[in-house]
Amino acid sequence: MALAFAALRLGGTASSLGVVLAAGTLPQLVFALAGGVFGDRWDRVRLMVGSNVVAASAQGLSAVLLLSGVAAVWHLALLAVVVGGASAFFQPAAAGTVSALVPKGDLVRANALLQTGLQLVKVGGPILGGVLVAAAGPGWGIAVDALSFLACAAVMSRVRAPLPALVSGRRSVMRDLGEGWAEFVSRTWLWVLTAQGAIVVGAWLVGYTLLGPAYAQRYLGGPGPWGLVAAAFTVGLVVGSTACLAWRPSRPGWVSCVSSAAMALPMVAMATRAPLWVLSAAVAVTGASSNASIVAWRSLMQHRIPQERLARVTGLNTAGQLLFVPVGYRSRGRWPSTTGCGTP
């Protein structure tokens, strides 16, 4: 949030905001494969700590540049690339660490707990970020974000995870990647659902994230009602992950497909000009079902994929699902004019 407002305050347009947002996602896509390879080679806890320290440094530098008045949009974009890259190394290592720490029968509950915490942060984060940006400016907002990465690194460093039989670091990265790819394509369910995810995530980005605000501008009277819709989505996310603490999705294939299909509900609601409460309810259902799907999917991967290849397969899955996201962000500047709405 602070990054978006910082880019706009520096004279950036919606298009340059798209560049900054794409800059955060593109390295996640590019480095997901490398993150997977090193997540199977190195101590995963140290990798997570290192990722957080790198992200803290990049955000800290962004804050210093902003507070000293010398920041430009390209500075923010470059540092967003570093933060996105750090995240790409964090995620596969985190998936492997959870799998190493938690008994297989408890994976669903563990992932549900992690998702619930993450969603609660997503509720509180924008509120705190909004207050900070409004009161002190984006620079201080990003400085607090940098400190949060450092705090996370400090907590992570206390985790003691049993080490799996890690891949030897002497082999070539390409060979390790090839081994991960062979594991990935050997499981039909894995590559089929990853391909589905790539299209669904791209369609959601266009239909909800990009066209949703344009719809709100034209038919709901502005960003105010869209805030209600966004809040309903967050409530749905929290409810979905909390529900998984009690409910165990035993058929993850069905859960994944049906919950993905539910993501169409808000788009159909907007297309039919449904009342605001119906749209909000549709968005809440989407949030709840998609989070239940995430919990089921992660648990399934951690359950089925061998520990020594889990980070690589997670990296391939992440890269696949993010495939069309940068394209969507870059198209952001094209939509408002075609829909007759002003660029925010």
Place this chain on the structure above:
Amino acid sequence: MAEHYGLRHTLMLTGLGLAAVSLLPLLVRDVRGLVLPASVAESAA
């Protein structure tokens, strides 16, 4: 696409396309048959 079909038509097409693509994997037996063990004991078995 929105230029040709308008915002609401684009939303409807995107939504219906998303739903169709979401359900397509259910045609694959491997996807339909995925099971997540409900307990530690079942998992070990």
